[in-house]
Amino acid sequence: MSVKSLENLSLEELAHKIRRHTIEMTHRAKASHVGSSLSMVELLVVLYTKILRVDPTNPDWPERDRFILSKGHGCASYYAVLAEMGFFPVEWLETFYQNGSRLAGHATHTYVPGVEISTGSLGHGLSVAAGMALAAKRDGKSYRVFCMLSDGECDEGSVWEPILFAPQHRLDNLIAIVDYNKIQSLGRVEEVIDLAPLADKWRSFGWAVREVDGHNFGEIEAVLSQLPFEPGKPSCVIAHTVKGKGVSFMEDKLLWHYRSPQGDEYEAALAELNGHDHENRIH
Amino acid sequence: MDTIMRTAFIDTLFELAKEDPRIVLVVGDLGFGVVTRFMEELPDQFVNAGVAEQNMTGLAAGMALSGKIVFTYSIANFPVLRPLEQIRNDICYHNANVRIVPVGGGMAYGSLGPSHHATEDIAVMRALPNMVVIAPGDPVEARLATKALIEHQGPAYLRLGRAGEPVVHSSTPDFEIGRAITVRQGSDITLISTGGLLHETVQAAELLAETGIQARVVSMHTVKPLDTEAVLAAARDTEGVFTVEEHSVIGGLGSAVAETLLEAGVYPRYFKRIGLNGEFSSLVGTQEYLRAQYGLDAPGIVATVKQILGIEPVSIIRARG
16 A cells, blocks of 8 residues: 555654644534544554555445444544545545535545445444455455444444354454543443453454554554454454543543543644654654 | 245245345344245355344345345344344445345234334334335235345335235236335225235225225335325325225324325325324234234224214124124
């Protein structure tokens, strides 16, 4: 995968760019879920620059790898990655949430190239992904289906139905990635519905599981380059992440599940991200 | 062939699937003895999702978005109400080629109780964008609807009976999704029926004929999109329009017909929705028994028609019945 405008950017620089977009988008839109968007930036950047076989100039290419953002509420950074990859103009990001925009507050496929399916209600994506993976198997196609879930989403019973189903059908072309940022809507995951030991749960259902630092590019790429982890088994990546990652005062704070960066907080967040840019000597 | 609606569906689907590898049947661990041949002879086009209707429905959407024509199959409310949000978001929003097929529409599973009575499904499905709603009136219509759904683009709901719906059509009628079939001519009133009550409705028309009332019978196998021309013609050509459905009168065929008439400004002299009154059944019994108790068998339909026409009190009809 190579996109001209990105060729000179390091992964770190691209991630910072995505974070800047995310802060600007959620600020302009007065939108929630900035923390959920920020926690999966490294995962998205590695997926779209290193792993996914996709073609931004031909988003409906039949042999493409499928990516489903089941945690559709985190779509700000997802839209930003798609735009920077060239699926649609970066200017569209300015319209996020706005009247007449294509970019709704949850990942939406209509008129947005690169968005595989619309999501927004939790607990839907993995079943659809499993259906796509099953169809690929039956048709002898080599594409893979990736599905990004949130941790809070795993409270939904409907998540565990495809977790049961996929190993039964040996869907080793299916990859679930859990953005395990440990905070959900009303509290810390361990205080709401504790998922631990999450990797063991998936493993006991028949998935091949790897755990990674979800902010470490090298680790993420190394793990996602080994798919499938075991032939005949679906793969699960438990990505340990930090909600609000990249903006110090948002990190690991429940507040930033819903709060939108405004006023001084917006300025401070941008200043912090721009500081990173200066460190990286790009302007 | 075509003696049982459920069999008409599965046999037709099996024959079509043998020729068209895009067709996939996904079941929710139900259909013992019914889907067996499909499962054994076309294993690559069959999936048992287990007792997990939400996953069944999401899987179906994913497969449909990968080029398949997917039929989900289970009984009564299970493939409909349980995974309603998957139907709305994953299937309808993506205009995916999934056909949701419940067997046992209405009170076909009578004695099993209200958990198994699919009596609000048409209303719910009708409200969903992109969804086409079909309730065949007999096994012949079930076969024709199944065929028509292969070429149809987008989601559809195919509400089947279970067993025992008699064949109404002695020859193969012209079948088109969204186009009603006139089963019996009549100039006095029109009975518009959807689903498995078609036979009772035809019988009701025969009984009414004995008392000098000539009833047109229209099989409205497609509730959405509704054949508004047939509805308006009924109201213009005859004195009264009666809808007949094994479903709540709230939101089903009767509501669709009423909406059409009122918005068109065409007011029949008599209008009545014949169906269930929107309460859970408090009675236990077979479909036949429950239909009779709730006035949905031929004598019950006749009684309601006459009451609305002001001809005879219900009690007289009942006593004669």
